[in-house]
Amino acid sequence: NAGVxxxxxxxxxxxxxxxxxxxxxxxxxxxxxWYRQDPGMGLRLIHYSVxxxxxxxxEVPDGYNVxxxxxxxxxxxxxxxxxxxxxxxxxxxRNRGQLNTEAFFGxxxxxxxx
Amino acid sequence: xxxxxxxxxHITVSEGASLELRCNYSYGATPxxxxxxxxxxxGLQLLLKYxxxxxxxxxxxxxxxxxxxxxxxxxxxxxxVHWSDAAEYFCAVARWGATNKLIFGTGTLLAVQP
Numbered sequence: 001n002a003g004v005x006x007x008x009x010x011x012x013x014x015x016x017x018x019x020x021x022x023x024x025x026x027x028x029x030x031x032x033x034w035y036r037q038d039p040g041m042g043l044r045l046i047h048y049s050v051x052x053x054x055x056x057x058x059e060v061p062d063g064y065n066v067x068x069x070x071x072x073x074x075x076x077x078x079x080x081x082x083x084x085x086x087x088x089x090x091x092x093x094r095n096r097g098q099l100n101t102e103a104f105f106g107x108x109x110x111x112x113x114x
Numbered sequence: 115x116x117x118x119x120x121x122x123x124h125i126t127v128s129e130g131a132s133l134e135l136r137c138n139y140s141y142g143a144t145p146x147x148x149x150x151x152x153x154x155x156x157g158l159q160l161l162l163k164y165x166x167x168x169x170x171x172x173x174x175x176x177x178x179x180x181x182x183x184x185x186x187x188x189x190x191x192x193x194x195v196h197w198s199d200a201a202e203y204f205c206a207v208a209r210w211g212a213t214n215k216l217i218f219g220t221g222t223l224l225a226v227q228p
Contacts, residue, residue: 033216040220042204042219043204043206045215048214050214058215090158094214094216099146099165100146100166101210102163105157106157107156
């Protein structure tokens with residue numbers, strides 16, 4: 001089982017460049033999440049989606065956009081990267097049908113903006 | 115709004131000593147509670163979870179946690195720490211079925227002395 005797969009695993013961007021992070025899950029989960037992890041701040045929710053074609057803002061959405069065109073994929077976009085977006089990004093997914101379940105996480109994408 | 119507090123940023127224990135990591139949450143009803151562990155450069159691994167029922171839950175790697183509604187706490191414990199337990203530990207709270215968000219604490223970094 002692949003579970004939650006994030007692409008790419010590492011990336012270095014120059015300030016002002018754009019990029020898209022891809023999260024793919026093969027568990028037919030309805031809910032998907034994007035987090036960023038920074039030292040001393042834990043994981044903070046950027047955006048999330050409760051189903052195909054829907055997205056919602058989390059705690060730190062500024063500077064990011066997301067799309068959920070297909071149920072299995074959740075894309076995180078940086079239109080104009082800034083050094084403050086240097087972080088480790090995690091994607092997660094969860095089954096809507098079960099309340100007594102956890103979210104499943106990908107292995108992370110380490111992004112450096114120079 | 116839901117929130118999670120992990121008051122200890124760093125903890126150092128000797129190998130073989132007992133461990134307790136603190137977690138307090140803010141939420142109007144009984145939340146779903148989780149503990150995750152992250153080894154350096156790695157992704158998140160679920161240690162244990164609480165949804166309802168018995169307030170003492172057992173997890174992997176010999177960890178347990180106790181839910182105390184009166185104190186809004188979900189502390190993680192281990193009776194005897196091993197050097198391989200050195201990692202960062204995150205407490206998280208979810209409001210599945212309501213906001214559908216999973217909110218993390220800022221983490222506790224555990225060091226284990228020989």
